Amino acid sequence: MNFFGISLGIVTLLIIGLGFAWVIRGERYFGYLWWPYVLGLGLVLIVASLFLSNDWASGVVGALGASFVWGATELKEQAVRAELGWFPFRKQKIHPPGAAVIRKWRAPHL
Amino acid sequence: MGINWTGLVSACSAFFGIWLGHVAVRFFEARLTDIRPAMAVCIALGLGLWAGALFAPVAPLSAALGILGVTFLWDAFEFYRQERRVRIGHAPANPRNPRHARILAECPAATPLDLLDRDPVGRPVTSEEAVRLVSDDRTKGRVSL
Numbered sequence: 001m002n003f004f005g006i007s008l009g010i011v012t013l014l015i016i017g018l019g020f021a022w023v024i025r026g027e028r029y030f031g032y033l034w035w036p037y038v039l040g041l042g043l044v045l046i047v048a049s050l051f052l053s054n055d056w057a058s059g060v061v062g063a064l065g066a067s068f069v070w071g072a073t074e075l076k077e078q079a080v081r082a083e084l085g086w087f088p089f090r091k092q093k094i095h096p097p098g099a100a101v102i103r104k105w106r107a108p109h110l
Numbered sequence: 111m112g113i114n115w116t117g118l119v120s121a122c123s124a125f126f127g128i129w130l131g132h133v134a135v136r137f138f139e140a141r142l143t144d145i146r147p148a149m150a151v152c153i154a155l156g157l158g159l160w161a162g163a164l165f166a167p168v169a170p171l172s173a174a175l176g177i178l179g180v181t182f183l184w185d186a187f188e189f190y191r192q193e194r195r196v197r198i199g200h201a202p203a204n205p206r207n208p209r210h211a212r213i214l215a216e217c218p219a220a221t222p223l224d225l226l227d228r229d230p231v232g233r234p235v236t237s238e239e240a241v242r243l244v245s246d247d248r249t250k251g252r253v254s255l
Contacts, residue, residue, distance in 0.1 A: 005163030005176025012124050012177050013184065032230060049117020055169040062117025063177065066124035079230035086200065089234045107229075110129050 004055065012063040019067040023074045024087060031093035032075035033102045042068030076107035119170040120177055127181030135185050139192040140204040149186040156182035196220060 026034070045065030052058040082089040096102065138148050159179030166172035195201035196210060199219035203210040214220045221241075228243050235243065 001164045002166055002172045003164065004169055005166060005172030005174070006160050006179070007176070008120060008173050009160070009163070009176035009178075009180035012120065013180050016124070016128065046118060046121040049121065050113050050115070052114055052117060053112070055114065055116045055173075058114040058117035059120040059169070059173050062120035063124045065117070066121040066128075069121075069125055070128055076230060077226050080226050080228060081200075083230060083233065083235050084225060084240055085234060091233070110132050 004059075008056075008059045008063070011060060012067075015060075015063050015067045016070070019071050019074075023071045023078050026071075027075050027078040027082065028088060028090045029094060031095060031099075032079040032107060033093075033099045034096045035072045035075045035107050036102055036105070037096055038068050038075065039072035039108075042066065042070075042072060070110075073108045073110050077109050115170045116173050120173045123174045123177040124181070127178050131181050131185040131188065135188045135192050136201070139189055139196075140202075140210065141207060143207065143209050145189045145193060145209075149189045152182045152186035152189070156180065156186065199225070 026038075042065045045061055045068060049058045049062035049065060052061060078087070081087050139145055142148055156179045159175045159182060163172045163175035163179060166175055192201060193213075196203045197213055197217045197220055199217075199221045202224040203214050203220050203222050205211055205214060205222055210220075214222070223241060223244050225240050225244055228246075231243065
């Protein structure tokens with residue numbers, strides 16, 4: 001029997017669980033305008049996973065990339081959740097390069 | 111150097127599993143009068159996919175089935191979590207669903223409005239302003255992705 005898929009599924013669940021934590025913390029300190037950078041990082045990781053010969057390494061890096069892509073789509077909603085008082089709100093954010101331009105773009109969400 | 115498709119397959123399975131699961135749970139939880147059969151279906155599908163992963167002959171197929179299996183199992187739990195969100199007003203209630211209509215009558219925080227369906231304003235907002243901001247966005251014709 002091949003336990004690779006189930007094991008990788010459980011690891012992916014943990015990676016996604018970690019994703020909830022960094023989306024909450026990341027939005028609090030950095031704001032949602034980082035979403036294009038997070039999206040880009042996720043896509044880079046997914047492409048990098050293609051060149052890893054080890055199945056475990058490739059699978060974990062691919063799932064990590066997907067969690068960053070998903071996280072990028074969650075940041076805007078997380079910002080609204082904080083404004084609503086569902087999570088702690090922090091006014092001072094460390095904005096990304098090009099924040100003024102990014103603000104004009106429509107942030108993705110699922 | 112050869113290309114290893116395991117990572118890309120894992121990424122697509124994880125992202126589309128989360129995306130479709132997220133959308134489907136919200137859709138069905140808002141319309142079903144009893145969520146338990148849907149939870150049972152998700153558990154059955156999740157375990158079925160995991161059984162398939164055990165017998166998959168190659169790593170990418172095993173990865174896809176394993177990850178999709180875990181997302182279905184998580185979706186079963188998400189039905190419960192989504193109903194809880196509706197109770198506390200963190201997700202919109204559907205007044206046409208008798209189960210949600212009961213929640214609206216019993217839980218003071220429950221609301222038919224999706225308070226997340228707007229752009230951030232960069233400051234904390236009161237409950238009244240939160241409702242107004244969502245209504246303003248609707249008036250402007252903004253549609254969720």
